[in-house]
Structures are given as C-alpha cells and as structure tokens.
Amino acid sequence: MNKFEVxxxxxxxxxDDAKTINAFDAELAATLWAHWHxxxxxxxxxxxxIELLVCVSECGTDTVQEFTMYGEMxxxxxxxxxxxxx
Numbered sequence: 001m002n003k004f005e006v007x008x009x010x011x012x013x014x015x016d017d018a019k020t021i022n023a024f025d026a027e028l029a030a031t032l033w034a035h036w037h038x039x040x041x042x043x044x045x046x047x048x049x050i051e052l053l054v055c056v057s058e059c060g061t062d063t064v065q066e067f068t069m070y071g072e073m074x075x076x077x078x079x080x081x082x083x084x085x086x
Contacts, residue, residue, distance in 0.1 A: 003059040004029035008037070010052050018057075026056040030067040038071070047071040 005018035006029050019036065023029035033054060038044045046052060051070045057063060 005057045005059055006030060006033035006054060008033075008052050008054050015055070015057070020059065026058065026065045027067065030054045030056050030069060034069040034071060047073050 001022045001024060004021050004023055004026060005015060006021050007013040007015055007018040019033055021029040021032050021036075023032055033056075034046050034052075038046050046069055049070075051068050054067050054069050056065045056067065
C-alpha cells in the first residue's frame with residue numbers, strides 16, 4: 001500500500017488541507033476519501049448526487065491526478081431467524 005494526499009478544491013481545500021489515505025492506487029485513495037468525507041461531515045453530499053473534483057497525489061511526489069467523485073445510495077436489507085418458544 002502507498003500513502004496518498006487527497007483534497008477537494010471545490011470545498012475550498014488545498015494540498016495543505018489534504019487527508020492522508022493508505023491505498024493501492026490513486027483511484028482507490030479518491031474513493032476512500034469520498035467515503036470518509038461523506039461520513040465525517042454527515043452531509044452525504046456525494047451519495048446524494050453532488051459530483052466533486054478530488055485531487056490525489058502520492059506522498060512525496062508533485063504529480064497530481066484529478067478524479068470526479070460521485071456516488072449513490074444503496075438499499076441494504078438483512079434478516080435473521082426468529083426463535084419460537086423458549
């Protein structure tokens with residue numbers, strides 16, 4: 001795994017505001033950042049349809065890759081058996 005710095009200029013962030021993410025590649029780092037951002041802010045902007053430009057740079061390099069982040073809500077259902085008679 002590598003360390004990446006991830007930030008979102010559309011939210012007023014610069015590289016100085018970057019969150020460090022451990023990931024196999026820049027695309028996964030951007031995705032993990034989006035998951036973290038939506039949960040941390042509790043606004044869930046991305047899964048509610050807002051697309052955000054995210055910048056990703058591997059720590060120690062000057063190369064910056066840009067990704068458009070988007071998401072969607074997914075319904076998840078679970079069940080468990082009911083014990084009858086005790």
